[in-house]
Amino acid sequence: MAMRMRATIEGDVATVKVLMQHEMETGLRKDKETGKFIPAHFINQVTATLNGKPVLEAQWGVGVAKNPFFEFRIKGAKAGDKIVVHAVDNLDAQYDGEVEIAAPA
Amino acid sequence: MNQARRTFLKSTSIAGAVAVAMFAGLLRTGKALAAEWNSAAFTAKTLDDAMKNSGYAGAAPSDDILIKVPEIAENGALVPVEATSNIPGTTSIAIFSDKNPNPLIAEFKFLNGAEPFISVRIKMAETAPVRIVVKADGKLYTASKDVKVTAGGCGG
Numbered sequence: 001m002a003m004r005m006r007a008t009i010e011g012d013v014a015t016v017k018v019l020m021q022h023e024m025e026t027g028l029r030k031d032k033e034t035g036k037f038i039p040a041h042f043i044n045q046v047t048a049t050l051n052g053k054p055v056l057e058a059q060w061g062v063g064v065a066k067n068p069f070f071e072f073r074i075k076g077a078k079a080g081d082k083i084v085v086h087a088v089d090n091l092d093a094q095y096d097g098e099v100e101i102a103a104p105a
Numbered sequence: 106m107n108q109a110r111r112t113f114l115k116s117t118s119i120a121g122a123v124a125v126a127m128f129a130g131l132l133r134t135g136k137a138l139a140a141e142w143n144s145a146a147f148t149a150k151t152l153d154d155a156m157k158n159s160g161y162a163g164a165a166p167s168d169d170i171l172i173k174v175p176e177i178a179e180n181g182a183l184v185p186v187e188a189t190s191n192i193p194g195t196t197s198i199a200i201f202s203d204k205n206p207n208p209l210i211a212e213f214k215f216l217n218g219a220e221p222f223i224s225v226r227i228k229m230a231e232t233a234p235v236r237i238v239v240k241a242d243g244k245l246y247t248a249s250k251d252v253k254v255t256a257g258g259c260g261g
Contacts, residue, residue, distance in 0.1 A: 001112070013220065024228075026206075026228075028206055030143045032247075044142045044147070045140075045142055047218075047223060050217065050218070053216075053217045054216050054217060055215070055216055055218060055219040056213060056215065056216070056219050057140065057213075057214040057216065057219050058211060058213045058214070059140070059142055059143055059210060059211065060147075060210070060211045061147035061207050061210055061211065062147075062207055062208050062228075063202060063207060063208075063209070063210035063227050063229075064209070064210060064226070064227055064228070064229055065182060065183050065184070065206050065225075065226040065258070066182065066183075066212055066228075067227050068225070068226065069225065069226050070223065070224060070225040070226075071223070071224035071225075072213070072215075072220070072222065072223055072224075073219065073220040073222050074217075074218050074219050074220065075218045075219075075220055076218040077176060077218070080223050090142075103244070
């Protein structure tokens with residue numbers, strides 16, 4: 001699965017944008033042909049680190065939109081710092097992404 | 106219950122607790138995720154149960170939580186939600202959609218300089234308040250904003 005990340009900085013505050021490719025299947029939808037429920041398949045835990053230090057720990061339910069997008073901010077960061085995002089879904093698939101904070105334009 | 110069994114149970118439960126603590130410690134330092142997914146909170150079917158099971162029940166209303174949501178969402182499958190807490194000592198933000206089949210959407214904990222802000226796209230089943238609950242210095246605060254959903258995003 002693709003995870004796309006972008007991190008910019010203004011002063012000492014980094015803004016991190018993360019876009020993941022994932023169905024985020026709720027388990028509440030029926031397959032129109034078989035009439036059976038499509039099994040739930042969704043990312044349920046996400047963590048982020050800044051230079052290896054945890055900055056964000058999230059738990060998600062099925063209510064996060066398909067192809068999840070989220071944005072967060074970290075104070076005390078600088079250009080070149082490394083941000084790593086790790087996600088796990090309910091079927092234990094692991095997803096990783098990383099990005100360096102871009103130098104200010 | 107005899108004494109030997111009692112002692113045995115006690116020692117094994119302590120050993121168990123230590124093992125769990127050690128395992129949790131390993132998880133925290135490793136690449137794996139820190140906490141166990143809170144199934145009881147995320148699968149709860151009512152707002153009350155979702156708030157109770159997630160530890161976000163009984164929050165006091167606050168004007169220091171800013172919520173940015175669309176007034177009208179034409180597509181309930183994709184509703185952008187932005188929450189900022191101006192309450193000092195904020196450590197986490199939880200997002201609820203009152204009338205979703207599972208009202209708890211997500212919980213974000215902020216550590217080591219992360220600002221008490223989150224932007225995320227959510228699904229909404231029908232017109233309802235988007236409810237934000239913030240934990241700050243161990244206390245709970247809440248605010249909400251209504252979103253009118255013209256096409257729900259949970260069924261199929």
